[in-house]
Amino acid sequence: MIRLLLADDQALVRGALAALLDLESDLEVVAQVGRGDEVVEAARASGAEVCLLDIEMPGLNGIDAAAAVRRELPGVRSLVVTTFGRPGYVRRAVEAGASGFVVKDTPARQLADAVRRVHAGLRVIDPDLAAESLVDGPSPLTGRERELLTYALDGSPVATIAARVHLSEGTVRNHLSAAIGKTGATTRSEAARIAQDRGWL
Amino acid sequence: MIRLLLADDQALVRGALAALLDLESDLEVVAQVGRGDEVVEAARASGAEVCLLDIEMPGLNGIDAAAAVRRELPGVRSLVVTTFGRPGYVRRAVEAGASGFVVKDTPARQLADAVRRVHAGLRVIDPDLAAESLVDGPSPLTGRERELLTYALDGSPVATIAARVHLSEGTVRNHLSAAIGKTGATTRSEAARIAQDRGWL
DNA sequence: ACCTGCCCGTGACACCTGTCATCGGCGGGT
DNA sequence: ACCCGCCGATGACAGGTGTCACGGGCAGGT
Numbered sequence: 001m002i003r004l005l006l007a008d009d010q011a012l013v014r015g016a017l018a019a020l021l022d023l024e025s026d027l028e029v030v031a032q033v034g035r036g037d038e039v040v041e042a043a044r045a046s047g048a049e050v051c052l053l054d055i056e057m058p059g060l061n062g063i064d065a066a067a068a069v070r071r072e073l074p075g076v077r078s079l080v081v082t083t084f085g086r087p088g089y090v091r092r093a094v095e096a097g098a099s100g101f102v103v104k105d106t107p108a109r110q111l112a113d114a115v116r117r118v119h120a121g122l123r124v125i126d127p128d129l130a131a132e133s134l135v136d137g138p139s140p141l142t143g144r145e146r147e148l149l150t151y152a153l154d155g156s157p158v159a160t161i162a163a164r165v166h167l168s169e170g171t172v173r174n175h176l177s178a179a180i181g182k183t184g185a186t187t188r189s190e191a192a193r194i195a196q197d198r199g200w201l
Numbered sequence: 202m203i204r205l206l207l208a209d210d211q212a213l214v215r216g217a218l219a220a221l222l223d224l225e226s227d228l229e230v231v232a233q234v235g236r237g238d239e240v241v242e243a244a245r246a247s248g249a250e251v252c253l254l255d256i257e258m259p260g261l262n263g264i265d266a267a268a269a270v271r272r273e274l275p276g277v278r279s280l281v282v283t284t285f286g287r288p289g290y291v292r293r294a295v296e297a298g299a300s301g302f303v304v305k306d307t308p309a310r311q312l313a314d315a316v317r318r319v320h321a322g323l324r325v326i327d328p329d330l331a332a333e334s335l336v337d338g339p340s341p342l343t344g345r346e347r348e349l350l351t352y353a354l355d356g357s358p359v360a361t362i363a364a365r366v367h368l369s370e371g372t373v374r375n376h377l378s379a380a381i382g383k384t385g386a387t388t389r390s391e392a393a394r395i396a397q398d399r400g401w402l
Numbered sequence: 403a404c405c406t407g408c409c410c411g412t413g414a415c416a417c418c419t420g421t422c423a424t425c426g427g428c429g430g431g432t
Numbered sequence: 433a434c435c436c437g438c439c440g441a442t443g444a445c446a447g448g449t450g451t452c453a454c455g456g457g458c459a460g461g462t
Contacts, residue, residue, distance in 0.1 A: 010284065015309020016217035019224055083211065108216020142408060155356050155390020158449070169448095171410050177450055188449085189356020189390060343438060359419070370418095372440050378420055389419085 002119045005031040005048035007039050007065065008081075009057045017052070017111075024112045036060030040072045048076060050119050053098075055082040055089060063089070063096045070097030079118045081111075087133035088199020090125065100124035139200040145179040148172060150201050153192045203320045206232040206249035208240050208266065209282075210258045218253070218312075225313045237261030241273045249277060251320050254299075256283040256290060264290070264297045271298030280319045282312075288334035289400020291326065301325035340401040346380040349373060351402050354393045 004021060006029055008014040018029045031046035033039055037059035043051055051069055053062035060068070066078040079100035080093045093101050099118045102111065103126060114124045141149070151161045162172045176188045185191035195201050205222060207230055209215040219230045232247035234240055238260035244252055252270055254263035261269070267279040280301035281294045294302050300319045303312065304327060315325045342350070352362045363373045377389045386392035396402050 010305040011308050012282070012303075012305040012312060013214055013217065015312075016214065016221040019221035019309070020217040020219075023220055081213070102213075104211040104213040107212050108220070111213060144409070154394055155388055157388060168411055170412060173450065174410085174452095177452090180450075186450090187356055187358060193355055345439070369441055371442060374420065375422095375440085378422090381420075387420090 002027050002115065003030045003047055003049045004028060004115065005033070005039065005043050005046060005051045007033050007036065007051065007057060007062065008054040009034050013054075020108055021112060021115070027112060027115060034058075036062060036065040039065040040068050043069060043073055043076055050115055051076060051078045052115070053078055053080050055080060055084075055093075063092050063098070066093060066098040067096035077118050077121075079114060079124065085126065085129050086197060086199035087129060087136055088139060090129045090133040090199075091138060092199065094125070101126060101129065103129070136198060139195075139198070140182045141179060141195065141200055142175075144175050145182070146195070146201060148175050149179050149188070149192045149195050152176060152188045153196065153201070155189050203228050203316065204231045204248055204250045205229060205316065206234070206240065206244050206247060206252045208234050208237065208252065208258060208263065209255040210235050214255075221309055222313060222316070228313060228316060235259075237263060237266040240266040241269050244270060244274055244277055251316055252277060252279045253316070254279055254281050256281060256285075256294075264293050264299070267294060267299040268297035278319050278322075280315060280325065286327065286330050287398060287400035288330060288337055289340060291330045291334040291400075292339060293400065295326070302327060302330065304330070337399060340396075340399070341383045342380060342396065342401055343376075345376050346383070347396070347402060349376050350380050350389075350393045350396050353377060353389045354397065354402070356390050 004027055006014050006017055008017065011034060014032055014034065018032060021027045022029055030048055031042040033042045036057040039051060039053065053065050055062040062080050062082065066080060069076050069078050077099040078097065079102065080098045081102050081104060082089060083104050085103040090101050100114055100123060102114050102124065117124050147165065148161060151164060158169050158172050162169045179195070180186065180188060180191045183191040183194040185194055205228055207215050207218055209218065212235060215233055215235065219233060222228045223230055231249055232243040234243045237258040240252060240254065254266050256263035263281050263283065267281060270277050270279050278300040279298065280303065281299045282303050282305060283290060284305050286304040291302050301315055301324060303315050303325065318325045348366065349362060352365060359370050359373050363370045377392070380396070381387065381389060381392045384392040384395040386395055
């Protein structure tokens with residue numbers, strides 16, 4: 001019997017996944033949480049062996065949660081399940097110590113198998129995504145560029161961003177200009193979108 | 202036995218919801234589709250009585266799919282299930298003839314009840330969202346403003362948008378300026394974000 | 403010691419954006 | 433017939449944006 005923890009912020013999806021996995025005779029959902037920062041505690045308390053983590057979660061995202069599990073509970077394996085198959089996500093998930101990466105587009109019947117393989121110590125990674133994450137390499141962005149791009153995601157004017165990070169407007173424009181160059185974009189909004197699509201944020 | 206159709210573009214979520222609802226002894230999932238434009242045909246072929254429709258779908262969104270069901274298959278009821286609880290979505294879903302509106306944050310055990318109520322001819326609408334959709338009223342945007350805002354969502358420069366809709370740059374700026382005024386924003390990106398949050402796009 | 407990369411800042415320049423005034427055409431309502 | 437709202441367009445202007453050149457400071461590696 002494989003003991004599972006589910007982490008997804010959408011209660012309906014979480015409950016539905018629990019129903020799906022509980023149908024398998026060798027799987028047992030022993031914990032459910034809706035926030036990333038509750039994963040480690042719940043996993044410890046429930047004695048979970050595999051954690052199914054969504055990336056988009058309040059408190060702590062699924063990738064950082066996987067890293068926390070790796071650090072606090074070695075022996076417990078993580079399987080990241082996400083809506084968006086962004087190449088950078090795969091890389092970061094693997095670097096965080098996740099044993100698997102599955103997108104929500106995959107057929108439902110394959111999920112249980114993925115859990116079993118992860119529990120057996122194997123890696124489960126979508127082959128298309130793995131290839132993509134190799135071809136476009138790691139993020140070329142510096143720390144500041146990454147930070148400023150996240151603030152530029154919603155199209156905020158430079159003045160607003162500068163005020164938020166306590167920098168000169170000129171400096172912000174220079175960093176963003178560098179980011180625009182590295183992403184091949186022509187606008188900071190476009191650069192932010194590209195960086196997000198690649199999982200660089 | 203209530204016959205159900207599930208429409209959601211994420212196979213994993215769709216399958217999980219099917220597992221969840223099939224656990225109920227009085228419910229039966231008789232059809233599953235991943236695109237909005239396959240809903241009517243599948244509902245007809247399977248003899249579904251209630252359609253569970255996600256909004257974000259390729260081909261045809263869940264709201265328009267509900268309208269199609271209403272038109273083609275009167276007697277079949279629709280329950281819209283979505284990630285985003287945008288006020289405008291509720292209004293548009295109800296106007297499209299949907300009998301219910303549920304967000305994916307709701308507890309899993311309430312979904313089956315919602316289905317039963319919709320099947321019984323009752324309306325099921327999240328009370329908070331219903332209130333919100335009343336207070337901020339219908340969309341004040343004109344057709345062009347709405348259209349141009351959707352193109353402005355990703356931060357495209359005015360020139361690009363103008364080329365895409367075959368308009369003068371000045372005209373595009375005028376429409377967007379009007380939209381900015383109506384949304385209370387200061388930037389077209391912000392205006393686009395606000396309009397989307399309210400479900401006006 | 404030196405170079406390299408990242409960080410922060412300034413100044414200048416061309417270009418893009420948001421706003422306003424003004425014009426004309428079109429359809430719907432009174 | 434008239435007014436009104438939506439649509440398309442132009443011109444002008446202030447302010448925001450992207451780019452470049454240049455400066456300095458600071459840590460890490462050779």
